[in-house]
Amino acid sequence: MAPETLTPARILEATEDVLRRFGPAKATVVDVARALGVSHGSVYRHFGSKAALREAVTDRWLGQTHTELSAVAEGDAPAGERLRAWLAGLFAAKRRKAGGDPELFATYMVLAEENSGTVERHIETMIGQLAGIVEDGVRDGEFVSDEPRVTARALWDATGRFHDPSYAGEWERPGIDGAFEAVCTLLLRGLRAP
Incomplete structure (x- = not known):
């Protein structure tokens, strides 16, 4: 059987x-290469440095959320429904990542700190x-906003408790779903055209 082609996706x-197994402090490019059965030089041909590899894996991890939510953002439902679904989808994705694999989530928190530019690009995409969604709501007369981008940033900031990883410890507490619904309802009420 021929060896599988080494691709950036396989390396990531x-x-x-490797990060899950060893953690960010101990994981090395040599460990990654060993797991793939290749030389570390082969990994470096795709990613020029350990920092570039760690940035790429962080970008990949954050990009999964973009993909999940872009379908909601670009959907055909009214803007209010899409906004609520988008915020709920973001909260669900973050909870899944934090609760489904806590060790890897903690690892990514370290990597995100190292790659603040990647995190900033992620936030700008979100x-x-x-x-x-806000622009569609304004166009359709559902929302009022003079500056949709400023409004979008305010929505992001207002819902931080439900997506900022520093709040992950609260995401499984009793009452968090009710708190999330209350914030969504308040935000939507504030956006609605009179």
Whole structure:
């Protein structure tokens, strides 16, 4: 059987496994290469440095959320329904990541700190999706906003408790779903055209 082609995607998958196993402080490019059965030079041909590899794996992890939510943001439902579904989808995705694999989530928190530019691009993508929903709502007469991008940033900030990883410890507490619904209802009421 011929060996599987070494691709950036395979390297990123292996990197995630290595990070899960060893943690961010001990995981090395050599560990990734060993897991793939290749030389570390082969990994460096795709990612020029350990920092570039760690940034790419962080970007991949954050990008999964973009993909999940872009379908909601670009959907055909009224803007209010899409906004609520988008916020709920973001909260669900973050909870799933934090609760489904806590060790990997903690690892990604370390990587996100190292790659603040990647995190900022992630946030800008998310705010862009929110701005698109707000713009559609304004166009359709459902929402009022003079500056959809500013409104989108305010929505992001107002819902931080439900997506900012620093609040992950609260996401499984009793009453969190009710608190989330209350915030969504308040935000939607504030956006509605009179």
